[in-house]
Amino acid sequence: MQDFQVNDNKFIDFSQNRFSSKIPKSIGNLSLIVYLHLSENNLSSEIPSTLGNFKNLLELNLSYNNLSGPIAREVFSIFPLRTLDLSQNQLNGSLPAEIGNLKNLEYFNVSRNNFFGEVPNTLGSCRSLEFLTMKGNSFRGNIPSTFSSLRGLQILDLSHNNFDGQIPKYFEMFNFRALNLSFNDFDGTVPEGGVFKNATVFSVVGNSKLCGGIPDLKLPKCKAEYSKKKRLSFRFKIVISMAAVLLSVISVILVFLVLKFLRRSKRVPVSSDSLHNLLWNLSYHTLFQATNGFSAGNLLGAGSYGSVYKGTIGQEGTSVAVKVLNLSTRGALKSFIAECEALRNIRHRNLVKVLTAC
DSSP: OOOOOOOSOSEEEOOSSOOOSBOOGGGGGOTTOSEEEOOSSOOEEOOOGGGGGOTTOOEEEOOSSEEEEOOOGGGGGOTTOOEEEOOSSEEEEOOOGGGGGOTTOOEEEOOSSEEEEEOOGGGGGOTTOOEEEOOSSEEEEOOOGGGGGOTTOOEEEOOSSEEEEOOOGGGGGSOOSEEEOOSSEEEEEEOOSGGGGOTTTEEOTTOTEEEESOGGGOOOOOOOHHHHHHHHHHHHHHHHHHHHHHHHHHTOEEEEEOOOOHHHHHHSOOOHHHHHHHHHHOOHHHHHHHTTTTOGGGEEEEOSSEEEEEEEETTTTEEEEEEEEOTTSTTHHHHHHHHHHHHHHOOOTTSOEEEEEO
8 A cells, every 4th residue: 555645635434445465654644634444455464653643533444454463552543533444454452452542432443453451441431332342352350340331332242252250130221132142251240131131132141151031042040059048147246146155144153242232231131041042032033123134234344254334233232243155255254263262262351242143
């Protein structure tokens, strides 16, 4: 192809010819053109960076050639660009993040090339996209979450790549005219709303790890074992937690008789027989009532292994201190045994006696 010397022409269509060799760099001199179509020729080599001079370009079609190498990043500085067709070439490399600069892009076709790597999240910034096809490459990874912004998409073709992960459920909200996700490595459940209600509009064939979906797909049913185990595990944890709290309150309640009723103790001596009866007649219900249901208002103090509540027992209004041991705390039982051993061997007017345990 010879150097371009076209003047005063904003539309250049040299498609369906037999042009060969490479696109000359001098093409960048035609900075005022609006449409450039060079499709269906035998053009080779790389896309020249001088295409970045086309600041008014709306359509660039280089499809069906033998172009190679990566896409010149200067192409993504043509901000007015609405159509970019690079399909059916030998282009390679990853799709650059600069694709997100093309805010006005409506048609983007890079199918049947040798692109690889993950699709950049910035593609989700091209919110004017209506047609997007990337089929027949080696793109991999999940469909970017930013695709949820491409609500104007009507045609999406990601077939014959290496995409994986789950099919986005937000695709149910799109008004697709065609959705092709076939021959990838998607897994999980196929959504059933929106476009996924009509098997003639979308395709997921060639994804062996998919399940569910509408009956027309004839996919295996999704195994609910994982979700069921997850629910059972959650319930089991709740039951264990509740049992631990209940056990710590019911199974180990230490009752200390606080001899704070000095006046009453002087008038009403406690015999060993009555004390013995008191030891064996205490129940959890009695302690629960005595401490107003172990309320915060009756809390005397709390430590690493339990809490102490004040209470009143019997018709005489005998004051007691009730210690609730938390067995779920490591070392609590050992601490309690040591405390009982110490109180058994020490006598002092400022130390209360252990009366009973529940």
